[in-house]
Amino acid sequence: MNLAQITHVTTGLSPMKPHVLRILNSGSSSDHFVVLDIDDTLLVSMPGAVETVSAGMWVLRAAVDRNLDVFIVTARPDTPINTRFTRRELEAIGIFARDDHLYMRPPHINTPYGISVYKSSSRDDIEERTGKKCLLTVGDQWSDISIVNDEQYAVLSEHERGDYILTRLHQHGHGLKLNR
Numbered sequence: 702m703n704l705a706q707i708t709h710v711t712t713g714l715s716p717m718k719p720h721v722l723r724i725l726n727s728g729s730s731s732d733h734f735v736v737l738d739i740d741d742t743l744l745v746s747m748p749g750a751v752e753t754v755s756a757g758m759w760v761l762r763a764a765v766d767r768n769l770d771v772f773i774v775t776a777r778p779d780t781p782i783n784t785r786f787t788r789r790e791l792e793a794i795g796i797f798a799r800d801d802h803l804y805m806r807p808p809h810i811n812t813p814y815g816i817s818v819y820k821s822s823s824r825d826d827i828e829e830r831t832g833k834k835c836l837l838t839v840g841d842q843w844s845d846i847s848i849v850n851d852e853q854y855a856v857l858s859e860h861e862r863g864d865y866i867l868t869r870l871h872q873h874g875h876g877l878k879l880n881r
């Protein structure tokens with residue numbers, strides 16, 4: 702398992718903010734980008750309602766304020782209906798992601814390991830296409846910020862709730878896992 706190096710753990714968002722801001726302030730719009738997950742990161746995953754997650758929205762605004770390029774990498778399956786629906790939801794919270802800024806999961810990938818590889822590969826793809834480096838990737842699951850192993854994932858999940866966890870990744874800069 703590649704869980705990367707944990708650098709900070711906090712029980713609330715406020716004590717985590719200075720660490721995240723230090724990372725964002727170290728980036729530049731010409732050289733770096735930020736990646737955000739959607740469900741339980743920007744939007745509460747609840748059918749029928751568009752409710753935002755304050756922690757994810759705070760990171761989004763902090764990144765946009767610094768003119769950092771923001772990409773959305775979601776595990777929502779990539780189908781035409783899903784993509785239209787997802788765009789509408791993102792637009793409702795002020796995110797107008799261009800096609801090349803929205804990554805949706807190939808439907809045949811459906812294990813935690815597979816999803817973590819898809820998310821990591823998406824960050825690789827952004828780096829290759831843009832020539833920029835990933836500064837920070839944010840999500841509510843380990844698979845958002847790291848490569849996870851299917852067998853250990855269930856055990857891991859029991860220990861991941863209630864904390865904000867900041868990691869230094871082997872590639873792709875830093876990862877921020879939101880509490881759940």
Ligand SMILES: [Mg+2]
Pocket residue numbers: 738739740741742840841842
């Ligand atoms: Mg999520």
